[in-house]
Amino acid sequence: MSNYTPDQVLGHSDEADGIEEYDNRLPRWWVGLFVFSVAWSPAYAVHYHFVAERSQAGEWQAEMDAAAERWPQPTAEAVASMTVTPEVVAEGEAIYKTNCIACHGPELKGGIGPDLTDATWIHGGSRDQIVATVTNGVTEKGMPPWGPVLGAEKVFKVAAYVHQKGGGQY
Amino acid sequence: MSVEPQTTAAAMSAVDYDDAIVKKFIFATLLFGVVGMLVGVILALQLAWWPANLGLEWTTFGRLRPLHTNAVIFAFTGNFIFAGVYYSIQRLLKTRLFNDVLSNIHFWGWQLIIVSAAVSLPMGWTQGKEYAELIWPIDLSIAVIWVVFAINFFGTIAVRKVKHLYVAIWFYMSMVITIAVLHIFNNLSMPATILRSYPIYAGMTDALVQWWYGHNAVGFLLTTPILGLMYYFLPKSVERPVFSYRLSIIHFWALIFLYIWAGPHHLLYSALPDWSQTLGMIFSVMLIAPSWGGMLNGLLTLRGAWDRLRTDPIVKFWVVAVTFYGMSTFEGPMMAIRAVNSLSHYTDWTIGHVHSGALGWVGMAAFAMIYWLVPRLWKTTIHSPAAVTLHFWIATIGIVLYVVAMWSSGITQGLMWRAIDDAGQLQYPIFMDTVLELMPFYAIRLIGGTMYLTGMLMACWNILMTVRGAPASAAAARPATAK
Numbered sequence: 001m002s003n004y005t006p007d008q009v010l011g012h013s014d015e016a017d018g019i020e021e022y023d024n025r026l027p028r029w030w031v032g033l034f035v036f037s038v039a040w041s042p043a044y045a046v047h048y049h050f051v052a053e054r055s056q057a058g059e060w061q062a063e064m065d066a067a068a069e070r071w072p073q074p075t076a077e078a079v080a081s082m083t084v085t086p087e088v089v090a091e092g093e094a095i096y097k098t099n100c101i102a103c104h105g106p107e108l109k110g111g112i113g114p115d116l117t118d119a120t121w122i123h124g125g126s127r128d129q130i131v132a133t134v135t136n137g138v139t140e141k142g143m144p145p146w147g148p149v150l151g152a153e154k155v156f157k158v159a160a161y162v163h164q165k166g167g168g169q170y
Numbered sequence: 171m172s173v174e175p176q177t178t179a180a181a182m183s184a185v186d187y188d189d190a191i192v193k194k195f196i197f198a199t200l201l202f203g204v205v206g207m208l209v210g211v212i213l214a215l216q217l218a219w220w221p222a223n224l225g226l227e228w229t230t231f232g233r234l235r236p237l238h239t240n241a242v243i244f245a246f247t248g249n250f251i252f253a254g255v256y257y258s259i260q261r262l263l264k265t266r267l268f269n270d271v272l273s274n275i276h277f278w279g280w281q282l283i284i285v286s287a288a289v290s291l292p293m294g295w296t297q298g299k300e301y302a303e304l305i306w307p308i309d310l311s312i313a314v315i316w317v318v319f320a321i322n323f324f325g326t327i328a329v330r331k332v333k334h335l336y337v338a339i340w341f342y343m344s345m346v347i348t349i350a351v352l353h354i355f356n357n358l359s360m361p362a363t364i365l366r367s368y369p370i371y372a373g374m375t376d377a378l379v380q381w382w383y384g385h386n387a388v389g390f391l392l393t394t395p396i397l398g399l400m401y402y403f404l405p406k407s408v409e410r411p412v413f414s415y416r417l418s419i420i421h422f423w424a425l426i427f428l429y430i431w432a433g434p435h436h437l438l439y440s441a442l443p444d445w446s447q448t449l450g451m452i453f454s455v456m457l458i459a460p461s462w463g464g465m466l467n468g469l470l471t472l473r474g475a476w477d478r479l480r481t482d483p484i485v486k487f488w489v490v491a492v493t494f495y496g497m498s499t500f501e502g503p504m505m506a507i508r509a510v511n512s513l514s515h516y517t518d519w520t521i522g523h524v525h526s527g528a529l530g531w532v533g534m535a536a537f538a539m540i541y542w543l544v545p546r547l548w549k550t551t552i553h554s555p556a557a558v559t560l561h562f563w564i565a566t567i568g569i570v571l572y573v574v575a576m577w578s579s580g581i582t583q584g585l586m587w588r589a590i591d592d593a594g595q596l597q598y599p600i601f602m603d604t605v606l607e608l609m610p611f612y613a614i615r616l617i618g619g620t621m622y623l624t625g626m627l628m629a630c631w632n633i634l635m636t637v638r639g640a641p642a643s644a645a646a647a648r649p650a651t652a653k
């Protein structure tokens with residue numbers, strides 16, 4: 001290739017409807033980019049799986065651990081000793097709006113899920129019973145278990161709100 | 171129908187090329203370009219202003235969206251590719267198409283498939299797989315018509331009058347073979363009724379096969395055949411030699427080898443095993459250089475012809491097409507990186523990426539080819555060169571509005587979804603709040619899309635006027651000269 005000169009046509013044009021082709025060298029930076037990406041890729045894969053031993057599940061766990069440290073969850077005893085105050089109910093309302101409206105409606109009058117303001121309760125209308133229903137859900141009927149999603153404290157608050165909207169008479 | 175066995179210039183002009191079939195495919199491209207993009211504009215309107223769903227099941231977003239994607243990909247892009255392939259392989263191989271009957275079965279069969287899609291999708295008859303929504307009887311017809319096309323294509327190669335296969339033809343071949351394989355494997359299913367079937371794969375396997383198909387539909391329908399068309403029509407339009415033969419060989423083989431493995435980048439952070447996600451990501455990163463090889467060969471072929479950029483709107487179309495190709499093939503690999511995808515996935519960023527490829531690369535290449543081809547097919551000049559230039563500017567500004575709006579919208583959406591406040595709560599827990607934030611971007615996209623559609627309509631008018639004004643003798647199929 002010592003006698004390389006740029007912009008020399010190959011001379012195939014009579015077999016390409018008159019289109020001439022040069023046989024220019026590959027641009028250096030292009031070759032560099034290609035070699036780099038082909039070298040980097042297996043290195044990344046080996047590093048990800050075998051050196052750093054990263055994984056999707058591991059990433060999730062690490063984020064959850066970091067969150068648990070930054071925003072510690074109250075202990076079970078702390079939740080058990082909580083009382084219902086207007087602030088708790090207000091916070092419960094915010095939690096309700098975020099998570100429950102889609103199925104129980106903005107006025108708790110039901111939709112996909114049942115009306116939470118009437119006097120009929122499938123799983124019991126006491127505050128403790130509501131906490132239990134919300135924590136464990138009724139998966140076979142389409143009510144998700146909220147315990148693992150919201151944590152005990154938020155379940156307590158949203159249950160307080162639902163209980164009060166339902167009249168709180170049970 | 172005289173076919174000369176020699177390859178001299180005199181003999182070349184004696185080949186009786188089938189240009190009637192090319193003309194048919196061009197008309198179909200224009201027709202379905204308008205239909206597909208009109209539906210795109212309706213979708214954009216529905217997202218900006220929900221009452222445009224009209225409250226009728228057939229016109230809701232969910233039913234019209236697959237109609238849009240099928241119309242623009244299989245009808246607009248498909249017909250444009252067939253027109254360009256059938257025009258160029260005859261010239262490159264110095265022979266008429268293998269069989270006229272097959273050419274016509276291909277044309278009419280394909281249009282029939284499109285019409286059945288236009289009926290079945292608004293009716294809600296779907297397999298629920300993106301870009302493979304069509305129900306099994308239509309899938310079977312696609313397979314049959316594709317085989318007809320393949321026989322006609324390889325038949326033409328078999329009876330060719332030249333030895334060497336020009337680079338454009340390798341790209342066409344990769345499309346013909348790969349699309350057949352992808353279509354058949356992704357649609358394998360057990361029919362239950364005439365409208366319904368069950369895929370033979372389940373769960374994650376089904377998803378993986380689907381995105382192996384989905385990604386390579388992009389690769390081998392929206393990318394490689396159009397690169398092939400670029401290798402023919404771009405040097406023809408600027409009358410310059412292709413920059414580098416060896417670059418074309420290397421980037422071709424690298425591209426088709428790497429593309430096939432990149433599908434899992436559509437399934438990052440899903441139930442797909444980690445190692446296959448890694449595979450999808452790294453094969454995407456390795457795709458940058460091979461993709462840019464095509465861009466470089468296109469742009470560097472224009473060296474020495476830059477003066478024509480100011481005067482020749484066809485060159486303008488090519489420059490924008492190739493530039494958007496380079497941009498979307500840089501953006502794609504970036505979006506395939508895990509950390510970036512965790513932000514971009516599910517957002518309008520993807521929609522922006524799609525349309526910078528679709529409107530910028532596919533659409534502009536189609537217009538460049540059509541404006542070059544039509545005057546030659548009808549042996550006349552374009553009716554209004556000024557309208558071609560105007561089309562170029564309207565379309566280019568339309569693309570920029572569309573794509574910038576979607577990038578902004580996508581990043582806004584992604585950041586709002588993941589924002590966490592000081593108490594460790596979601597900052598925007600109410601999904602609707604994140605949607606309302608996007609309304610201005612949806613309005614801008616609607617404007618950009620409408621501009622692009624306007625350009626498409628101008629092209630139709632200009633082409634029809636050109637054809638009407640063409641000398642009558644050119645309307646009848648006539649031997650065409652090669653140069």
Ligand code: HEM
Nearest residue numbers: 388392435436454457498499502503505506515524527528
């Ligand atoms: C090297 C080239 C490319 C790579 C690596 C690439 C990569 C990607 C990635 C990572 C996504 C997002 C997947 C997700 O988060 O769901 C995507 C979506 C998409 N890309 Fe590309 N892209 C490339 C080029 C192109 C080009 C040139 C076009 C069009 C002409 C295109 C069309 C699409 C489409 C239609 C989607 C949306 C798929 C869906 O329905 O979700 N891509 N691409």
Ligand code: HEM
Nearest residue numbers: 207210211213214239242243520521524528532619622623
């Ligand atoms: C006037 C021009 C166009 C407009 C206004 C338009 C508009 C739209 C809209 C509003 C969507 C739905 C986005 C969403 O779900 O949020 C969409 C999706 C899509 N369009 Fe277009 N479009 C146009 C042209 C095209 C063309 C020419 C192509 C291909 C060649 C194309 C390919 C696609 C694809 C593949 C999707 C699905 C993307 C995905 O699932 O990620 N569009 N378009």
